[in-house]
Amino acid sequence: MENTIDDLKKPAHLAPPSGGRGGESIHVFAPATVANVVCGFDVLGFAVDEPGDEVIMRVTGKPGITISKITGDDGRLPLDPAKNTVSVSVQHYLQSVGRSDIGLDIELHKKMPIGSGLGSSSASTVAGLFAIKTLLGDDSDPIKLLPFAMKGEEMACGHGHADNVAPALFGGFVLIRSYEPLDVVRLPHPKNLWCAIVFPDVDVPTREARQIIRKNIQMKDAVTQWGNIAGLVSGLFMQDIDLIGRSMKDVLVEPVRSMLIPDFYKMREMAMELGAVSFGISGSGPSVFAFTRDEATARSITQKLQQHLTGLKIGSNSYVSTINDAGPKVLG
Ligand code: HSE
Numbered sequence: 561m562e563n564t565i566d567d568l569k570k571p572a573h574l575a576p577p578s579g580g581r582g583g584e585s586i587h588v589f590a591p592a593t594v595a596n597v598v599c600g601f602d603v604l605g606f607a608v609d610e611p612g613d614e615v616i617m618r619v620t621g622k623p624g625i626t627i628s629k630i631t632g633d634d635g636r637l638p639l640d641p642a643k644n645t646v647s648v649s650v651q652h653y654l655q656s657v658g659r660s661d662i663g664l665d666i667e668l669h670k671k672m673p674i675g676s677g678l679g680s681s682s683a684s685t686v687a688g689l690f691a692i693k694t695l696l697g698d699d700s701d702p703i704k705l706l707p708f709a710m711k712g713e714e715m716a717c718g719h720g721h722a723d724n725v726a727p728a729l730f731g732g733f734v735l736i737r738s739y740e741p742l743d744v745v746r747l748p749h750p751k752n753l754w755c756a757i758v759f760p761d762v763d764v765p766t767r768e769a770r771q772i773i774r775k776n777i778q779m780k781d782a783v784t785q786w787g788n789i790a791g792l793v794s795g796l797f798m799q800d801i802d803l804i805g806r807s808m809k810d811v812l813v814e815p816v817r818s819m820l821i822p823d824f825y826k827m828r829e830m831a832m833e834l835g836a837v838s839f840g841i842s843g844s845g846p847s848v849f850a851f852t853r854d855e856a857t858a859r860s861i862t863q864k865l866q867q868h869l870t871g872l873k874i875g876s877n878s879y880v881s882t883i884n885d886a887g888p889k890v891l892g
Pocket of ligand 1: 595596601602605677678679721723724766769770842843844845
């Protein structure tokens with residue numbers, strides 16, 4: 561027997577044992593994200609309009625979660641619900657709301673490359689969590705989903721950072737002020753800030769990109785870094801794009817991770833010459849991004865950087881958007 565949406569909205573002990581129309585489903589999109597935003601390792605991130613992942617979730621009659629289909633992953637992601645970050649996060653959520661009795665089937669449609677530095681696992685996990693929250697009619701604050709989404713990150717790369725999942729969930733620009741206790745702050749941003757993203761098609765798994773960074777840092781580097789983070793946050797509040805640009809410098813992580821990205825410094829030089837406000841690594845890479853003041857500059861940067869990568873015999877994808885304030889959305 562299938563559950564109905566009305567059944568789902570009831571606490572488990574009240575749900576009728578059988579009956580109902582069944583077949584309810586939801587189709588959700590969640591956006592890619594740029595984590596770190598150059599100087600804010602693990603504490604800053606923002607969402608973009610594209611790319612993003614999609615989840616179709618259907619209510620079934622049999623308790624438990626199945627994954628019937630994953631597309632766009634070249635067979636890299638597990639269909640086993642015990643091993644997939646989407647199903648595991650959804651399962652944790654269901655347990656927390658006392659609804660492990662529900663049966664769900666998940667289809668995951670990856671619309672962005674895996675291991676790209678664009679929060680690929682986060683987009684999938686957030687789409688799944690937003691889908692079940694909406695199906696259940698759970699109108700509590702989306703912040704309640706964040707710990708479940710962070711569990712998905714921990715599973716995907718060995719560390720439960722929130723700088724991809726939080727902006728994927730809330731949209732916009734997000735600061736993780738503290739992890740223990742979790743304290744997340746939504747930041748304003750200038751409306752005319754455009755983001756040009758280029759993904760060079762080389763694989764940089766986040767787990768490995770985290771292992772190579774230094775564990776100890778010099779006080780003088782810490783001073784530089786926190787000055788820049790404060791400058792970036794101030795620039796966002798003040799809508800001061802010059803201040804945003806000159807604050808986006810990273811003396812801690814970028815010097816190490818840039819080695820994993822083909823011609824990183826050449827691409828930065830090209831982007832800045834073409835009028836970028838700032839340029840850096842998106843998340844753990846290999847994607848790079850530039851902020852610009854307009855769409856035309858963003859498009860000329862993606863075009864020139866992709867041409868450059870083609871010259872190096874490296875395939876690439878690019879995306880141009882403003883900052884996505886909406887976060888996840890129901891497509892049907
Ligand atoms: N803050 C994380 C990192 C983001 O840089 O490892 C991963 O996308």
